[in-house]
Structure formats: structure tokens, C-alpha cells
Amino acid sequence: xxxxxxxxxxxxxxxxxxxxxxxxxxxxxxxxxxxxxxxxxxxxxxxxxxxxxxxxxxxxxxxxxxxxxxxxxxxxxxxxxxxxxxxxxxxxxxxxxxxxxxxxxxxxxxxxxxxxxxxxxxxxxxxxxxxxxxxxxxxxxxxxxxxxxxx
DNA sequence: GCCAACGTTGGC
DNA sequence: GCCAACGTTGGC
Numbered sequence: 001x002x003x004x005x006x007x008x009x010x011x012x013x014x015x016x017x018x019x020x021x022x023x024x025x026x027x028x029x030x031x032x033x034x035x036x037x038x039x040x041x042x043x044x045x046x047x048x049x050x051x052x053x054x055x056x057x058x059x060x061x062x063x064x065x066x067x068x069x070x071x072x073x074x075x076x077x078x079x080x081x082x083x084x085x086x087x088x089x090x091x092x093x094x095x096x097x098x099x100x101x102x103x104x105x106x107x108x109x110x111x112x113x114x115x116x117x118x119x120x121x122x123x124x125x126x127x128x129x130x131x132x133x134x135x136x137x138x139x140x141x142x143x144x145x146x147x148x149x150x151x
Numbered sequence: 152g153c154c155a156a157c158g159t160t161g162g163c
Numbered sequence: 164g165c166c167a168a169c170g171t172t173g174g175c
Contacts, residue, residue: 007160059162132159133169
């Protein structure tokens with residue numbers, strides 16, 4: 001099993017919105033970064049995901065989800081009406097992919113980025129080191145440390 | 152293939 | 164709203 005972190009802007013789509021989806025499952029559409037896309041294509045059903053709230057009052061980990069469908073072409077890239085539309089992506093040659101994730105758990109309080117940043121054991125975490133990546137792997141050690149210290 | 156210009160992310 | 168850190172684009 002692998003561990004991941006996925007960012008979302010709660011004003012657009014929060015972990016509560018994920019909970020409220022049918023079966024608490026949502027397509028994770030709109031990722032338009034190659035590195036993030038490549039990580040999504042590595043995801044397996046059952047992989048664990050931290051849901052991270054960005055661009056908000058207290059950015060941080062808001063809860064947990066699970067991959068429930070492996071990567072498939074992102075339909076919003078084909079939709080001219082979508083803000084995620086990309087004319088360079090076609091169903092014959094899709095450029096962007098998404099996975100489905102299912103809600104698992106919402107934290108009572110967000111684990112703030114500032115807390116994670118100040119933890120020496122998390123100083124190598126990609127979230128801390130790489131500012132602008134919306135989908136990224138989390139190591140098993142980081143995952144366990146966060147589970148045992150901040151939940 | 153280099154790199155300047157431009158666009159985006161996202162913390163603060 | 165500012166701006167640093169990147170990623171992307173496109174001329175050459």
C-alpha cells in the first residue's frame with residue numbers, strides 16, 4: 001500500500017464536500033501538472049490519501065481518503081465548458097488523468113502546515129520542501145509519524 | 152536545447 | 164493582495 005497527499009481548495013471542494021458526494025466518492029479532476037499526474041497514475045486501489053486544504057485561513061491536513069479507482073482520462077479536459085478544459089487533450093490522446101477517491105475520515109481540527117513545518121521529523125516531507133505540487137507521495141515513516149502524533 | 156517571458160500556486 | 168517559487172511556452 002502507498003501513501004499520498006492531495007491538495008484541494010476547501011472553498012472549491014473541501015473534505016466535507018467529498019463526504020457528501022454519493023457514496024462519499026469523487027473523481028479527483030482538474031490536476032494540470034505533469035508531475036502530479038504521473039503520481040496519480042501510480043496510485044493503486046486501496047492506497048491511502050491525506051486530504052490537504054490549501055489557499056485558506058489555516059492550510060493543513062483536513063482528513064483522509066482512499067483511492068477507489070485507478071487513473072483514467074480526465075473528462076473535464078475534453079469539456080469546453082469546464083474551467084479545466086485543455087484543447088490539447090483528446091480522448092484519442094488524453095493528456096490529463098484523474099483517479100476516484102473515497103472519503104474515510106475528517107479530522108476534528110486541521111493539522112496546520114505550520115505544525116508540520118516545525119516538526120523536525122517531517123523536515124524532508126515533500127509538502128514542506130516542494131511548495132507547488134498538488135499530488136505527492138508521503139513516505140510510510142511520515143504517514144505513521146503523523147498518525148501517531150497528531151490524530 | 153537554451154532561456155526569457157509569462158502564468159500559476161499557494162503561503163503569508 | 165503580494166510575491167517567491169516553480170512550471171510552461173515559444174522564439175531563436
